[in-house]
Amino acid sequence: MGSLFDFMLPELESPLTGASTDAVMAFIHIVSFIILAGVTIALIYFAIKYKRKSEDDETPLITHNNKLEITWSVIPLLLVFIVFGWGYKGWLNLQTPPDNAYEIHVSAYKWGWTFSYENGAQIGNEVHVPAGRPVKLVMQSQDVLHSFFVPDYRIKQDVLPNRYTTVWFQAEEEGESQVFCTEYCGTSHSDMLATVVAHTQEDFEAWLDEQNTGGGGTPVERGESLVSIQGCVTCHSVDGSQKIGPSFQGLFGREETMTNGTTLTADENYIRESILNPSAKIVEGYQNQMVSYEGRLSDDDISDIIEYIKTLED
């Protein structure tokens, strides 16, 4: 497609997430152009052909034409189905980060972005990523709604307070891409910018090693000490043994059956909810005995605990 569409979209830097978006967009434009051209040509042709030629020309009375009406209903319907099916497939892909994705935490606030790494490094308004590898962002807002948008990658995802949202991409080449906030969030919304810097894997690791980790330990280390300080381990074992509450071992990603018979997969949002509102979803076979940690744990604390639980595999 190349140059024909270059004036509409920036160059695609993450084909794994963006190729289908570009293809659907090209399809819609090409089909629209064909329909526009067809309608225009027919309009001009009929205007000339059926022009009133003399004073006693009479317009015939035509009420409807079944064949014509079915044709102009079914063709657009099929086109819309194609766009829907294609778009849905692309959306599913965007919703499903690859298992081997490199994870970075994103905290949005009025008006900026903080990116946190596994080794404890934090950096503002600049996110460094390895090229040629899928990257998954786990995002949360400290205040109002924001939205993380990288046009080069064709990804956009709302960032909300009190809930985690995720987005993924894979930059194929080294280079920089612009991040915008695309949810109006107050006075400096338009200044809420960041840059994605894609490095080779080697350069990325070197960059990460150089970052100041603040001496507070990694998120996993902080999480481990929190579950001990806050008393979580009194009721939740970390080695799979049976206690008052479900064990943390193997919890993340586990399919759980609730007391009301529904099942769910334990993810970031489920663990967060269970910490802040423990009675919301009780695992089958357990009692509602936990008190809320609302006000006792900050958003960062909760994210650290989740990172720690993720490491407790079966």
Ligand code: CUA
């Ligand atoms: Cu944040 Cu707009």
